[in-house]
Amino acid sequence: MTAHMRIEKAMACLTQIVGERATRVPGILDGHGRSEAYHAARPPDVVVFPESTAEVKAIVGLCRDLRMPIVPFGAGTSLEGNAASLEGGVCLDISRMNTVLAVNGEDMDVRVQPGITRKQLNAHLRDTGLFFPIDPGADASIGGMASTRASGTMAVRYGTMKDNVLSLEVVLADGRVIRTARRARKSAAGYDLTRLFVGAEGTLGVITEVTLKLHPQxxxxxxxxxxxxxxxxxxxxxxxxxxxxxxxxxxxxxxxxxxxxxxxxxxxxxxxxxxxxxxxxxxxxxxxxxxxxxxxxxxxxxxxxxxxxxxxxxxxxxxxxxxxxxxxGLALRPGAKAMITDVCVPISRLAECLVETAKDIAETGLICPVVGHVGDGNFHLLVLMDPEKPEELPRAKAFNERLVDRALSLEGTCTGEHGIGFGKIEFLEKELGEAVDVMRAVKLALDPLGIMNPGKIFKAPGQEGGHP
CATH class of the missing domain: 3.30.70.2190 (Alpha-Beta Plaits)
Structure with a gap:
C-alpha cells in the first residue's frame, strides 16, 4: 500500500469512527505542525478530535493496523518539537476531551480528561477552596503537562507534575486501556507506571484521564x-x-x-x-x-x-x-524568533552557572534575556534570532550546546521542564549515556511497531542523525 493509499484509507476509517471530527484541511494540518518552538513546522497527514477513551482506543487500533504514526496534541505550547509530526501520520488532538470527571474534595484530588487546560481546571475548582498549582506560564493542557513532566513558577513550593499526578488512564499502542494506579496517596504495588508515563511525551501511549493532587487555596x-x-x-x-x-x-x-x-x-x-x-x-x-x-x-x-x-x-x-x-523578550527584537533554553542545576551551583553564562552572552553578542525558576535551580534564556538571517541559527545552537555542557559539568540537566522532544536528543545521550538504552528497551516493549510519537526523546535503532 502506498503512503497516499494508506492516508486515504485512514481518513475513510476515521470518518466512520468520529465523523467530521477527522480532517485534512490544510490550515488545520499546518496549525498542528507548529508550536512555540523555533523549529520548522512538521504537519501531520490527518488531524482527528476524539471525545472519549473509546474513540482514542479505536483510533489507536486503526493506526496500529495501518502502521501509521500517532502524535498526541494538547494546546500546542511545547518548546522542543514534542508534538511535531516528524513522519506525518495521525495527530490526535485531545482538546475536546476537557471534562472534569470527579472532584474529591475530602481527599483533595480531581480526575479530569487530558484536554482541559490548567486555567479551565482552576476556574472549575474556584468555589471548592482547592486549586491546582502547577503553572508553566502557558495555559497548557493537563495531558500535555503530564506528558512533558512540566513544572513552572510554583514548583519550588508545590512540586512538579511528577509530584502531583496520582494516576493515569492510558491507551497503549496495542489498544489496551490501563490505569496506572488507584487514588491512594501512596502505594508500593509494583512498578511505578504513573511516573513512567509522566514525561514520556506520548511515546509509550496516549493519556486519556489524569488524577491530580489538589491543594488548599x-x-x-x-x-x-x-x-x-x-x-x-x-x-x-x-x-x-x-x-x-x-x-x-x-x-x-x-x-x-x-x-x-x-x-x-x-x-x-x-x-x-x-x-x-x-x-x-x-x-x-x-x-x-x-x-x-x-x-x-x-x-x-x-x-x-x-x-x-x-x-x-x-x-x-x-x-x-x-x-x-x-x-x-520578542519585544526586544521585533520580528525575531526565540530559541528557549531550559537547563537546571543544583541550587548551590546556580550562581556559578548563571555568571559564566552571562560572560558567554557578552562574548557572543547575542540578545538573550534571562528568566528563571531559581528556587529550584532552573532558568531559561530566550536566544533571539532573525529568521531572515540564517547564519544566526548556528551561533544560537552553538551557544545552547555550551550552556548545556556547562550545566552537565555542574551535575545539572539539559531540560528542567520542557522535555526532550526532538530538539534535545543528542543532549540526553550526553546526560544519561547507557540509561537511554534502557529507555529504548521500554519503548520497544510497549510500542514494538514504533507508531507512538516517533522520533522523540531518542533516535530509533538505525536512525541516522537527528531532525532539523
Missing amino acids: PEAISSAVCAFPDLKAAVDTAISVIQSGVPVARIELLDAVMMRGMNLHAKLGLPELPHLFFEFHGSKAYVAEQAETAQALAGENGGLGFEWASTPEERSRLWQARDNTLYA
Whole structure:
C-alpha cells in the first residue's frame, strides 16, 4: 500500500469512527505542525478530535493496523518539537476531551480528561477552596503537562507534575486501556507506571484521564518585586532564601535585559536591573513572617527595596507579565524568533552557572534575556534570532550546546521542564549515556511497531542523525 493509499484509507476509517471530527484541511494540518518552538513546522497527514477513551482506543487500533504514526496534541505550547509530526501520520488532538470527571474534595484530588487546560481546571475548582498549582506560564493542557513532566513558577513550593499526578488512564499502542494506579496517596504495588508515563511525551501511549493532587487555596497571598545591582546579588538572594528554609510559593529571576522587554511589553515601569519576583502563601501572620525574612535576606545582598503588589489586581498584572516573558523578550527584537533554553542545576551551583553564562552572552553578542525558576535551580534564556538571517541559527545552537555542557559539568540537566522532544536528543545521550538504552528497551516493549510519537526523546535503532 502506498503512503497516499494508506492516508486515504485512514481518513475513510476515521470518518466512520468520529465523523467530521477527522480532517485534512490544510490550515488545520499546518496549525498542528507548529508550536512555540523555533523549529520548522512538521504537519501531520490527518488531524482527528476524539471525545472519549473509546474513540482514542479505536483510533489507536486503526493506526496500529495501518502502521501509521500517532502524535498526541494538547494546546500546542511545547518548546522542543514534542508534538511535531516528524513522519506525518495521525495527530490526535485531545482538546475536546476537557471534562472534569470527579472532584474529591475530602481527599483533595480531581480526575479530569487530558484536554482541559490548567486555567479551565482552576476556574472549575474556584468555589471548592482547592486549586491546582502547577503553572508553566502557558495555559497548557493537563495531558500535555503530564506528558512533558512540566513544572513552572510554583514548583519550588508545590512540586512538579511528577509530584502531583496520582494516576493515569492510558491507551497503549496495542489498544489496551490501563490505569496506572488507584487514588491512594501512596502505594508500593509494583512498578511505578504513573511516573513512567509522566514525561514520556506520548511515546509509550496516549493519556486519556489524569488524577491530580489538589491543594488548599491559601488564606493570604502576598507578592513583591525587588531590584538588585547585579545578577549575582539576585541569585545569591534566591539561594539564601531557599537555604534558610523560607517556604516561598514563587521566586523568579529576571535579568536586566528581560526587565527591559517586560517594560516594553507590559508597561511595568520597573528599573531595568536584575529583579526577583516573590510570592508568599499561607495565613496572614505566616505570610508576613516569610516576607520579612526574605526582605532581610535581600537587603543583606544589596537588594534595593521590596515593592509590594498588595491587591489581587496588582498581583495578577505582575504575574501575567511574568507568564508573558516570551512575548516580552520578542519585544526586544521585533520580528525575531526565540530559541528557549531550559537547563537546571543544583541550587548551590546556580550562581556559578548563571555568571559564566552571562560572560558567554557578552562574548557572543547575542540578545538573550534571562528568566528563571531559581528556587529550584532552573532558568531559561530566550536566544533571539532573525529568521531572515540564517547564519544566526548556528551561533544560537552553538551557544545552547555550551550552556548545556556547562550545566552537565555542574551535575545539572539539559531540560528542567520542557522535555526532550526532538530538539534535545543528542543532549540526553550526553546526560544519561547507557540509561537511554534502557529507555529504548521500554519503548520497544510497549510500542514494538514504533507508531507512538516517533522520533522523540531518542533516535530509533538505525536512525541516522537527528531532525532539523
